[in-house]
Amino acid sequence: MRGYLARKTLVYGLTFVAAVTLNWLIPRLMPGDPVQRMVARAAVQHPETIASMAAYYERTFGLDLPVWQQYLNYWAALFRGDLGTSVWLFPTPVSQVVLEAVPYTLGIMIPAIVLSFVVGNTVGAMAARSRWLDNVALPVGYLITAMPYMWLAILLAWGLGVALGWFPVAGGYDFGLVPQWSWTFVADLLHHWVLPFLSLFLVALGGWAIGMRNLIIYELESDYANYLSALGAPRRLVRRYAFRNAMLPQITGLALQLGTVLGGALVTEIVFGYPGLGKLVLSAIQNQDFFLLQGTLLFVVIGVLVANFVIDIVYVLVDPRTRTGLTGATA
């Protein structure tokens, strides 16, 4: 167990370093210069002052240093929890901008992941033993899981938002409300939450249902299930064993899915103008805000890594075989 954990931690540590490095590198490879943009806005009337203003901002953002030093400073600042200053929303700290957006992204992602996992697996398991449900669930599942997030989001916005008018199609809450913990505001928040949530939930749901259905059918036909049946075990018991075995690959799938769902969440947010991390990424790119882009992606990276790590641990707990046979080989 200890060996397994140590190995996992090492792998995650290395992944983290690589991800953070890429995260620092990629905005710097983008065309454009954030400082130049800031300065050009301010000093058109006085071309003579441009150089000194640019120098000031470059110093403020630490862009005047050699590249390797910028990189080291980036790591140092990271450990202090300092993500830098936003260019687009100068002089707001990036961490503040990101923290304001994180609740929105988590708010649609976590319920979408958890609910789609639970509901999808349940529906899949039921479909495996009901011909009628199977005939419905399978094609529908294939259809929605094959849809790109963006496209489903647009369909939902058009259908339930514009055509039926049940839900608002953009924003995190109504512009007319002052954000506060009142019933009206929370109700409005939920009202705006439904469509982005639904588009993430539906796409993930189909995949889980199909996977679970196939796994259950496979497990029910396996030797141990046949043997149990032959011994005269009740069907409920056999199915319970099948379900537990079928869950394991699904949990692995969950870990793999996280990144996709997150990518989906970013796109979905842009479609619905939902004020989460996805919309920040877009604004940061449009405004050449290196630091905001870096900070936002860092949150995404950390989120995915932490979630995967947790799932790896959970896997050990739910699968007795990993626990007993742990030599690290499964890592």
Next chain:
Amino acid sequence: MFLRQTRSRGVVALAAVSVAGVLLAGCSGGGGSAPTTSNPYASAEGMDAAQELVGEYPREETVFTSGTQWGPPSSWNPIPGAGGATGLGGLVYEPLFQFDPISLELTPWLAEGGEWTGDDTYELTLREGLTWQDGETLDADDVVFTAELGQVDAVPWSNLWTWLDSVEATDDTTVTFTFSDPRYQEWDNWLYTTMIVPEHVMGDWSDDELLSNPNEDPVGSGAFKFSAVGQDRMVWERNDDWWARSELGLEMPMKYIVDVVNTSNEVALGLMLSGGLDLSNNFLPGVNQLVDTGQVTTYYDGEPYMLAAASANLIPNHTRAPMDDVAFRQALARSVDVEKIVTNAYGGLVQKAHPSGLVPAFEEYYDEGVAAEHGWTFDADEAASILADAGYEDTDGDGFVETPDGEAIDLKLIVPAGWTDWMEAARVIAEDASAAGIKVTADFPDAGALDDARATGDFDLLINGNAGVSNTPWTYYNYAFYQPIQEQMLAGNFGRYEDKEAWELVQTLSRTENGTPEFTEALSAVQEKFMTDLPMIPLWYNGAWAQYNESQWTNWPKEGRQDAYFPVLWNGYVQMGGLNTLLALEPAS
């Protein structure tokens, strides 16, 4: 995420407003006017949400504006000169003078007046009774403090100190400026573009803080003060202790100004048509049709609808052949049919530029004699003959000319992707130039990549309109001819045109006083140089985009009216007419 309020009274006021808003919404069943069936944008994405914004403040006491802010308001510091919330400069902080680009007059504002008492001394008199919003007196020391901030390198007016010697407060209301090299034109510009800031607040700031302090509790001297801010809006509340009420008898007719952060043109149009927005300073393609059907109004009833704010110029890269050849540039200028751009890309919302490149506000400065002799109009035949005379011939028979050395010409004209009007214009230019035998293709890189290319000189042709209307034609020619050429050109002369003589003419212009015969002479010389050498080719005028909905507020600026001002709240335009526009408004009965 949460609305931030500074100061406790702000909280109380806001709470009161929210209650009032709720009551109002209760009475009128929704607050704000409901979208009418004739509003094709009522279903635009975000429209419902944007609609509701209108319900929160008492509608008859609030002016809703949009078109300036492109992200959540994040700074209330007037020193960096950009990035502040809409109206910060002009409504909250005020300059010494205002400038009216319609009458071309500099009007004393915080200053009572000012004059050159010698060749290099300027004496400024402040008004009596000026106060900051926290009750402190605004006096000569604040003006000296503001000017001396320029001694810090990063402050946008730091170049003032290359030609200013000293600033001294002679008494509470008098400030004497002594210059080492009086640049009259630039000085007038400084007088109305620089916001006077309170020494008792900013005097404690470190040099680094001057640009990076968000100044979340702004203490200005102006007509409005901070009320509330959200991700999607900036709310200003009238300052009832404004000095100009007693000193000048001015009353702001509205209690609140709510500036809505831009989301999309559709939302802006939708809000506009439903009466949710009183003033939109966005460029809204096709708005001419809405003006013609009477749904919104603009400065002019017909073409060009908008006042001109800046000229859009075709900028050739002078470091590359054949753009370094004046004959080639002359031919290029004649090959483009700007009228086609005006009609096709803008639907008549803009007008063709004068060959001097100066905006129509400067009409009185146009030297028509020079323009008649050296100006140009669209004439493909003339373009062809200029090319032929200069040795540009189509030697390989592909329909496009080669350079006199026989090199193929294949130029790229770049404009930012997504700027649909400019993209359309670039297509027209490419088409026209190609028809005249100059191979030009339009290309649309990302805006950031274009910034890079422009600054480093890595382009053939581009369009730029950075020099806007100002107090003096000098700004435009400074932008056109600016020297020296540096590794990065960030504010002017993007084409890297190098000519000592031209730059001397521009500097002479800067050192000449307005209205003198020397000024007219210097200006004519610069215009002649500009038209004969064509460092860049002025095409059309970008408008001071402004459309009004008159259902709540009337008396918006219109052509021919006595009190017609530039109806724009963009950064730097508030003191050029935006403030006066607001002052002149009247509630619709």
